[in-house]
Structure formats: C-alpha cells, structure tokens
Amino acid sequence: MVDIEIIIRQTIYGIGIGMIFALVSLGLSLTFGKMKIINLAHMLFYALGAYLVFTTTTLAGNFWYGILLSIAICFILGTLSEQILKYLYGKTIEYTFIVTFAILLIGIDVIKSIWGVDYKAVTSPKELSWTIPFLGIEFYRVFVIIFSAVLYLLIILFMRYSMLGKIIVAFIDNDEHLQATGINPRIATLLMFALGSALAGIGGSLHAPLYALFPYMAGDMLLYVFATVVAGGMGSVTGTLVGGIILGLGYSYAGYIQPFLSPIVVFLILFIILVVKPEGMFGTK
Amino acid sequence: MLRYYNVQLRTLKSLGKWTDVFLLLVLLLVVLPLFIPRFLLADILAWSILIFAFNLLYGFLGYLSFGHLTYFAVGAYTFAFSVRYLHIDPLLAIILAPLTGAFIGALFGVIVVRRGDIYFALTNLSINVVAYYVLYFLLKDYTLGDQGIFVPLKSALIDLSLRGTAYIVILIVFMLVFIFYKILSKSTFALLLQSIKEKEDRIKFLGYNTFLIKYIAFIISTSLAALGGAMLVLSHAYVSASVFFPIYNGEIIVMSMLGGPLSIYGAIVGASIYLGLKYVIAAYIIRWELIIGIILLTVMILARGIGICGVAEKVLKRTRIISVVGR
Numbered sequence: 001m002v003d004i005e006i007i008i009r010q011t012i013y014g015i016g017i018g019m020i021f022a023l024v025s026l027g028l029s030l031t032f033g034k035m036k037i038i039n040l041a042h043m044l045f046y047a048l049g050a051y052l053v054f055t056t057t058t059l060a061g062n063f064w065y066g067i068l069l070s071i072a073i074c075f076i077l078g079t080l081s082e083q084i085l086k087y088l089y090g091k092t093i094e095y096t097f098i099v100t101f102a103i104l105l106i107g108i109d110v111i112k113s114i115w116g117v118d119y120k121a122v123t124s125p126k127e128l129s130w131t132i133p134f135l136g137i138e139f140y141r142v143f144v145i146i147f148s149a150v151l152y153l154l155i156i157l158f159m160r161y162s163m164l165g166k167i168i169v170a171f172i173d174n175d176e177h178l179q180a181t182g183i184n185p186r187i188a189t190l191l192m193f194a195l196g197s198a199l200a201g202i203g204g205s206l207h208a209p210l211y212a213l214f215p216y217m218a219g220d221m222l223l224y225v226f227a228t229v230v231a232g233g234m235g236s237v238t239g240t241l242v243g244g245i246i247l248g249l250g251y252s253y254a255g256y257i258q259p260f261l262s263p264i265v266v267f268l269i270l271f272i273i274l275v276v277k278p279e280g281m282f283g284t285k
Numbered sequence: 286m287l288r289y290y291n292v293q294l295r296t297l298k299s300l301g302k303w304t305d306v307f308l309l310l311v312l313l314l315v316v317l318p319l320f321i322p323r324f325l326l327a328d329i330l331a332w333s334i335l336i337f338a339f340n341l342l343y344g345f346l347g348y349l350s351f352g353h354l355t356y357f358a359v360g361a362y363t364f365a366f367s368v369r370y371l372h373i374d375p376l377l378a379i380i381l382a383p384l385t386g387a388f389i390g391a392l393f394g395v396i397v398v399r400r401g402d403i404y405f406a407l408t409n410l411s412i413n414v415v416a417y418y419v420l421y422f423l424l425k426d427y428t429l430g431d432q433g434i435f436v437p438l439k440s441a442l443i444d445l446s447l448r449g450t451a452y453i454v455i456l457i458v459f460m461l462v463f464i465f466y467k468i469l470s471k472s473t474f475a476l477l478l479q480s481i482k483e484k485e486d487r488i489k490f491l492g493y494n495t496f497l498i499k500y501i502a503f504i505i506s507t508s509l510a511a512l513g514g515a516m517l518v519l520s521h522a523y524v525s526a527s528v529f530f531p532i533y534n535g536e537i538i539v540m541s542m543l544g545g546p547l548s549i550y551g552a553i554v555g556a557s558i559y560l561g562l563k564y565v566i567a568a569y570i571i572r573w574e575l576i577i578g579i580i581l582l583t584v585m586i587l588a589r590g591i592g593i594c595g596v597a598e599k600v601l602k603r604t605r606i607i608s609v610v611g612r
Contacts, residue, residue, distance in 0.1 A: 093403070094349055098542050098585050101535050105578035112572065219532045223414060230407050260422035267411035274411070275396055278404045 009137055010252045016141045017210075018248020019148035022241045023203035024221065025228040026155070027078075027196015033235020034172045035189065037088050040100040041081060043218035043225065044107040045074045045197040049204025050213050051115050054122050063125035066208075070201035078197025082190050089189075104218065112215045124209035144206050151202065152241055155195075159237060164191055172235055223263070224251075227270045233283025243273075243281060306464060309553075313456055325564055327452050327520035329557045330459040334513030336540050336552035337466050338506045344546035345475050346502055347482035348401045351534050352409030353510050355416045358529040359389050360511025362420065365436045365524045366427065375440045379458065379515050386511020387504050394503040398496070413531045421526045433525025436518055446522060455516050462509060463549075469505075470549050478502055543584055545592025554594050 028042050052073065053066030084103070088096045123129070124140040131138055159165040164187070170178045171188035179185055211217070224247065232243025247266050254265035273281060317326060335357050342348045360382040367373040367381055397408050421430050428434060438445035445451050469475055477498050480488050488495050518524045536559065544555025562580065566573040588596050 094343075094538065094542065095585065095589075098539060098581060101539065102578040102581040102585065105574040105581070109572045109575035109578070112574075223410070223531055226407065226410070230403065234403075258422075260418055264415050264418045267414040271408060271411040271415075274404060274408050278400050 005135060006256065009135055010256050011249065012135075012137055012141055012145065013255075014249035014252030015245055016144040016148075016248070017251055018245035019145055019152075019241075020203045020207045020244075021224055021228045021248055022232075022244030023148055023151065023206070024200045025225045025232075025244060026199050026237065026240050027192065028200075028225060029229045029232065029234055029236065029240045030168070030172065030192045030196060031189075032229060034175070034192075035089055036093055037085060037096045038093055038100060039085065040097065040222065041085075041103040041107060042100075042196065042200060043222050044104060044111075045078065045200040046204035046207075046221055046225075047108075047111060047213075047215070047218040048077070049074060049201030050122070050208040050211070050217065051111060051120075051204075052201070053205040053208045054115070054120050054213055057122055063209075067202060067205045070205045071198050074201030075194050075198040078194040079190060081197065082193040085193070086186075086189070108215050108218060111218075115213075115215070117215055120213040122208040122213065140209060144210075147206065148203075151199070155199075156237060168192055224266065227266055230280055231270050231273045233280030236280070236282040236284075239280060239282025305550075306460070306467065309463065310456075310460055313459075318452075321561075323448055323452050324520065325560065327448075327455050328517070329553070329560050330455050331513050331516035331520055332540065332560060333552040333556035334459060334462050334516055335510050335537065336544070336556050337462055338509035338513060339537050339541050340546045340552055341466070341469070341502060341506045341509065343541060344548075344551070345470075345478035345482065346401075346499065348398070348405045348499075349538070350409045350506075351406040351538075352411070352413035352531070353506075353537055354529045354531065354534050355409070355413040356386050356389060356507040356510035357514040357517070358416060358420060358526075359507075360386050360514025361518045361524050361528075362428065362514075363511065364515035364518045365434060368436050368438065369434060370427070374442075375438050375445050375519070376442060376454075379454075379512075379519070382515035383508035383512040386514075387508035389511075390504040390507025391500075394500050394507070398499040398503050410531060410534070413529075413534065417526065417529050417531055420529065428524075428526050431525060431527050433523055433527075435523050438519065438522050445519065451519050451522075455520055458512065458516055462512065463553075467549055474498070474502075539581060542592055543581070545588070545594035545596075545598075547591065548594035548598055551592050551594045555592065558593070 024043075024046050027045075028039060031037055031039055031042075049067075049070035052070040053063060056066035056069060057063055081103075085096075085100075088099060124138065128140045128143050129138060132142070159169055167178065167183060168188050168191055170183075171185055171192075175185050175188075178188070207221075228240060228244045228247055230243075231247060232239030232241070247269060250265045250269045251262045254261035277283075313326070313330070335353065338356070339350060339353050342350055363382045363385040364375075364378045367378045368375050373381065393412055397405060397412075420428050438451065443450050443454075445454065477488065477493065481495055481498065485495055488498075517528075540555040540559045541551065542555070543558055544551030544553070548554075559577075562577060563573060566576050570576060584593065591599075
C-alpha cells in the first residue's frame with residue numbers, strides 16, 4: 001500500500017521538476033513554433049544559469065545573486081545569440097540543427113574550460129532549506145513551484161497586456177500582417193530569444209540545488225526539454241506548462257519506483273501523446 | 286515494388302558505371318589499411334552502413350530520424366546475444382541481425398511513418414530513449430550496462446576473432462550494402478521516395494499507396510541499420526550500452542550532413558571524416574568538441590546543406606569529369 005505522504009511528496013517533486021522543464025522549454029517552444037529553428041544552443045543558457053549559481057554560492061555565499069546574475073547574463077547573451085541565429089531564419093530544420101549543434105559543442109567546451117569537467121554540487125539557500133514537518137520535504141522544492149508559477153503568471157500577463165508581449169503574440173500569429181502595421185518583426189524575434197534565454201537561465205539556476213552540475217548537463221536536459229516542447233504543442237505558452245507538469249509528474253512517480261524508469265515513462269508519455277495527437281496537446285495544425 | 290519496370294536501372298548495365306565500386310574496394314582493401322589503423326577503418330565501415338540506412342530515409346524521403354541508434358542497437362544486441370548466449374555461429378548471426386531489424390522496423394513503422402517532419406524525428410527519439418534504458422537497466426543482467434559484454438567470435442568456418450578476418454568480413458558486407466544502395470538509388474523506388482518528398486499528395490493522386498512505400502523504405506532502413514550494428518560488434522568483439530545513448534543521434538546527423546545525404550558516397554565520406562577527426566583530435570587535444578564544432582560550422586556554412594560530396598559532385602559535373610567516375 002502506497003503511503004499518502006509519499007504520493008504528496010512525489011507530486012510536489014513532480015510539479016517542481018515539471019515547472020523547471022516548462023521554464024527551460026518556453027523559449028525553445030516559441031522560437032521553434034514560429035521560426036522553425038531547432039535551437040540546441042538554447043540549452044547552454046540552462047547550463048550557464050546553473051553554473052552561475054554555483055559561482056555565486058561558492059564565492060559570495062549568496063544564492064539570490066546567482067539568479068539575478070543568470071537573468072542578466074542570459075538575457076544579454078540571448079540577444080547576442082539572435083545576431084548569429086538570424087541567418088538561420090527560413091533555412092531547413094536540419095541545417096539549423098547542425099549549426100546550433102556545433103554552437104552547443106563549442107559552448108560545452110567553453111564551460112569545461114571555465115568551470116572544469118568534474119561534478120559540482122550547489123546547496124540550496126539557508127532560509128529555504130528547512131524541511132516541512134510531517135511530509136519530510138525540503139521547503140526549497142515548494143519554493144521552486146511558487147517561484148516558477150509566479151514567473152509563469154508574469155509571462156502570461158506580459159504576453160496579454162503589454163505592448164511588447166502583444167507584438168510577440170502577433171508575430172507568432174502572422175508575421176507579415178505585423179510588418180504591414182509598421183512594426184519591425186525583429187523586435188519580436190529579439191525579445192523571444194532574450195526572454196527565452198533568461199527563462200532558461202532561471203530554470204537552470206533553480207534546478208542547480210536539486211541536481212549535480214557537469215558540463216554535459218545541457219545535453220542531459222535537452223531530451224526532456226524536447227519532450228516538453230513537443231508534448232505541449234509548439235508555440236503554445238499554456239501547452240508548454242501543462243506538458244512540462246505532466247511529464248514532470250510521470251518523471252517523479254516513476255522515479256519513486258525505480259530511478260531508471262523516469263526517462264522511460266517520460267518518453268512513453270510523449271510517444272502516446274504524439275500517436276494520439278501528432279501536433280501536441282495544445283498545438284494547432 | 287518490382288512490378289514497376291526500372292528505366293533508370295538500365296544505365297547500370299554498362300560496366301563503366303561500376304568503376305566506383307571497384308575503386309572503393311581496392312582503396313579499402315589495399316591502400317587505406319597502409320595508413321589508417323584497421324580498427325578505425327572497421328569502425329568507419331560499420332558506422333557508414335548506419336549512415337546509408339539514415340540517408341535512405343533522410344536523403345531520398347526527407348524524413349529525419351532522431352532515433353536511428355535504436356535499430357543500430359537492435360542489430361548489435363541481436364548479434365551479441367545470439368552469439369554469446371545462444372551460441373549461434375557468428376556468420377549466421379550476421380544474417381539474423383537485419384532480420385530482427387526488419388521485424389522491429391515493421392512493428393514500429395506502422396505508427397512512426399504516418400507523418401514526416403518533427404513527428405517522425407521525435408517518435409523515433411522516444412523509442413530510442415525507451416530502448417536505451419531498457420537495454421541499460423532492465424536487461425542489465427545480460428548487457429551489463431556501461432561495462433559491456435565481450436562477444437566470443439569463434440565461427441565454424443573462419444576464425445572471426447582475428448582482426449584481419451573480421452575486417453575482411455565487414456568489408457564484404459559493406460561492399461554488398463554499397464552495391465545494394467547504388468542500385469536502389471537508381472531504381473524507381475528511390476524516385477518515388479524523392480517525389481513523395483516533393484509533394485506527397487500528387488503521388489497519392491497518381492494511384493500509389495504512399496504509406497506502403499514509406500513503410501517499405503523504413504523497413505529497409507531499419508534492417509540496414511541493424512546490419513551496421515552487427516558489424517560494429519564484429520569489429521570490436523565487444524558491445525556496451527553507452528554507445529546507444531540518445532544524444533549520440535546527433536552524431537549520425539552530423540556524419541550524414543558532412544558527407545552529403547543525397548550522394549551515394551556521402552555516408553562513407555561523412556563517417557570517415559567525422560570518426561577520423563574525432564580519433565585524431567581526441568588523441569592530441571582534450572577539448573576535441575571545440576575543434577569539431579568549429580569544423581562543422583565552417584563545413585555547414587560553406588557546403589549549404591548538401592555536404593562535401595554534394596559540393597564535389599557539383600564541381601565535377603561542371604568540369605564534366607563526372608562521366609569518367611560514372612555516376
């Protein structure tokens with residue numbers, strides 16, 4: 001008989017990890033859905049966020065500086081990466097795949113040369129590391145859920161009510177009409193890349209205390225992020241969130257039974273979703 | 286598919302069109318073993334069979350599979366298990382591997398080939414992830430996971446545990462695959478695949494069952510990939526599950542794109558450049574990813590998606606040397 005505590009605990013773990021999946025995948029989902037770029041280099045921002053948190057916790061002993069730093073740096077680097085990736089708009093998917101794969105390889109190497117190849121561990125901040133009575137969960141897990149939920153809400157509000165957000169939505173809907181109204185579509189693409197990269201950085205820095213850091217962590221996460229993007233439906237903000245949470249729940253329930261079952265269950269879910277609805281849960285044809 | 290008479294195949298009747306096969310055989314049998322270590326050559330041949338399988342789907346049909354390592358692994362483990370645990374003769378196991386690959390392909394193909402694009406890539410990827418973890422953990426008693434298993438290659442006819450003999454067998458299988466692929470690339474079947482790539486609906490209007498055509502192409506591809514897997518085990522006499530980690534599917538695409546997915550020489554050129562570079566660079570520099578990344582970037586930007594062979598063929602066609610080489 002499965003304990004109710006264990007169910008609650010695994011659910012919280014699952015939602016937390018699913019939120020991180022969703023945060024990291026959102027930028028990829030937007031750019032992939034519209035510009036048809038498989039941006040593998042996107043995963044570098046996830047790794048970068050995690051490593052920046054590691055740097056600030058070891059040097060300054062502060063977790064929050066790490067998050068702020070990763071937002072700032074990933075935002076700037078995301079803007080810069082768009083300057084390279086803009087040459088890929090309208091190219092075939094495989095072409096973008098190879099070019100970004102090459103960038104990913106180079107980026108992994110840069111990370112190796114800065115932080116070294118060995119595994120690193122990050123401790124969660126003191127004020128969040130207390131355990132919740134009765135459940136035996138570190139409060140940090142709950143904090144991840146709250147933080148990402150607030151962030152996601154902000155993103156949805158931003159997309160719906162601010163002018164820049166509306167430009168992104170309009171761009172995804174119909175870029176030619178957007179151009180016809182006299183707005184430069186480059187604004188939208190720049191914003192999508194910058195915001196997506198910053199979110200991936202935050203996702204990485206939130207994930208760092210729950211995970212071991214190593215140079216290839218970008219490649220490790222890549223599979224789950226792809227699964228999230230496709231399961232939720234490309235270019236859909238809510239779809240990414242729902243897809244991330246469903247996959248995260250599957251990940252954590254299966255992980256309780258056997259750790260190695262996690263990826264199997266995640267990809268079985270993805271397979272079933274794809275077979276039933278090839279365009280993803282919230283995707284449009 | 287045999288009922289469609291092949292107009293293009295007639296061009297292969299003249300002997301001059303087979304010079305490249307002969308040249309390749311001489312190169313791989315006599316010339317290259319002098320400069321390149323034989324294990325690397327065997328590796329290149331095994332991988333290039335996989336790239337042939339990948340190119341059949343990607344080059345002709347335009348279906349990018351992000352999980353062809355699954356079928357590679359299926360072949361490798363069919364070979365390894367049947368030799369190690371069932372004590373089947375290795376030469377027989379070589380035939381067994383593509384049959385299993387075809388069976389697995391027929392099983393998953395029904396679902397997988399329904400759609401192209403990202404659907405095809407991702408369903409294959411999810412099969413690969415599941416297959417990898419099943420091999421790595423569920424079958425750990427047999428595959429030993431990372432540690433890998435050694436395969437005793439004693440055949441009744443020839444001693445395959447000798448590296449030289451194993452290389453000859455791999456070379457023979459590779460040449461057969463190459464000849465098969467060369468004939469296939471001139472057949473109506475390949476023409477149909479290419480036309481499906483252009484516009485599937487029109488082929489449907491012409492009365493073809495496009496699903497069946499794609500399904501057959503997929504099965505051919507998976508059985509070729511499985512054959513490649515068996516060759517990989519034959520060349521190492523060893524197989525470990527870590528080779529089939531899903532991320533390494535990227536390497537397949539890289540090899541294919543380096544060589545050129547549309548050319549029949551693309552597979553061998555791409556595989557030898559990528560594996561050769563990896564071998565040479567990793568021996569001297571620890572940070573081999575940086576160098577390979579930069580090389581990839583330059584080749585991709587210069588070759589614009591048709592690969593080294595694509596560019597070479599274009600140049601040769603312009604200078605009309607191509608008629609001598611015979612393609």
